[in-house]
Amino acid sequence: MQKQSTSLWKLFSVFFRIGAFTFGGGLAMLPLIEREVVDVRGWVGKDEILDIVALSQSVPGAIAVNSSIFIGLRLRGVIGAIAAMLGTITPSIFIILIIAHFFTQFQSNPILMRAFSGIKGAVIGLVAAAALRAGKNAVVNRYGLVVAACAFFLSVFGVLPIVWIIILGGLSGIVYFRAKGGVA
Template sequence: MSIIKLFLTFFKIGAFTFGGGYAMIPLIQVEVVDKNKWLDDEEFLDTIAIAQSSPGAIAVNSAIFIGYKLRGIIGALACLLGVVLPSFIIILIISMFLFKYRNNKIVSKIFLGVRPAVVALIISAVYKLTKTSKIKKNALIISIITLFLVVFANISPVIVILIGGLGAILYYRVLGTRC
């Protein structure tokens, strides 16, 4: 694949996905795994895990990781620019032209209409990742407990990630196996 193809693929992802990084995951998966076969399902899931664990937006981190894996630093830059430029251009246009119409009822209703679609895209991403992750019963229980700790007990996701990482280290040390 060429650098231009990488750029255009991620530009399309950035241009046609609203709602931020998590809403982009299904489109990234379709383009990178299903259409272009650059990664398989397991590699994609690992990419999402790494991207989510790293500081920054998950879509940007994913793009950089995928680009680097496929074509090195130039690939990482191409994918980064591709995924970021559409948002930059759209925000620039919005700030230049639509800011003065922000109180317009039609514009407000358009943004209200986009919100449910974004929620659906995020739920779709969670479903697809869960389906391809081959989660075992214990991991599913840990995921549900983690969800409740973050959402209902208001525990910081950072704390939960650190505890999860330490717990995994201890677990695998006790079992004497490697990850």
């Protein structure tokens, strides 16, 4: 655990960058967070990031904000959590303040609208890339494949709220690994 070694400014600036490039909400930021936090800085392990995402989806609030609080808290305690959280939300606050000021010009600017059309396409690909990566890390046997497929269909067809899908997955893990006699 590298407590104290990460500066608050580093936490703020890394999450500022994540916040500034999170389009499409929620899980679209996962590839970015994974790259910055897992690959580049090694603040969090590959499996742990999936746990943090699951926990972030199970408590109130936006996933991007919640996961930044989790990671900040782990690296530098409460003050780190606040630094990471402020980093995540500062870009949106600035951008919305500017837009709220120039609302009508913004809506009718064709160049911006075309740029966003391109970004929307990329977001689909980014989320698919996050799914591929999460699948590689988490789906290691037939049980995992069945659980992932169930979660996929329950969510796509809007059968259950996401929190309930996560809770069911947790219960299935408890039942399955008890029958099997342990996780490893």
